[in-house]
Amino acid sequence: MDWTLIVAFLIVTYILAVAYVRKTGRFGDHIGFYGPIMMIRTTKVRIFDIFVPYSRVLRAYGTFGVVMVVIAAVLMTLLLVLSFRLTLLVQPEPTGIYKPQNIL
Structure with missing residues (x-):
């Protein structure tokens, strides 16, 4: 399937x-x-009570993770925009099936 x-x-x-x-x-x-x-x-969920002593560490770890995700998203967006700009400025020569004589 x-x-x-x-x-x-x-x-x-x-x-x-x-x-x-x-x-x-x-x-x-x-x-x-x-x-x-x-x-x-x-x-009635008591199993998560074992993490209460570590809540400060886990909160800091979560905050660090969120900051890293935001930084990675901004950098990837910047990389995408700059690579698109570079592609528009320096267009590669067509090769293979993209040559004009091979289109038809």
């Missing part, structure tokens, strides 16, 4: 589940929506 059919099936299944939950109101206390993301609400 083609992978696009599997992805399409999963997306349609998710949309139907969201429509069912929103229309009927069932599981309203247990399921919430944050934009397109379905989240499970609970108050």
Whole structure:
């Protein structure tokens, strides 16, 4: 089976589940929506309490990660703009199938 059919099936299944939950109101206390993301609400999750002593380190690590992603995005955008500008200024000579006599 083609992978696009599997992805399409999963997306349609998710949309139907969201429509069912929103229309009927069932599981309203247990399921919430944050934009397109379905989240499970609970108050009895004690497993994450082991990370409380490390919250300052994890927060710093997360902040560092966000800053690095922003810097990488800005640099990649700058690189793309500069390479496009360079391509317009210095056009390479057509080779292979792109030569004018080979187009027809």
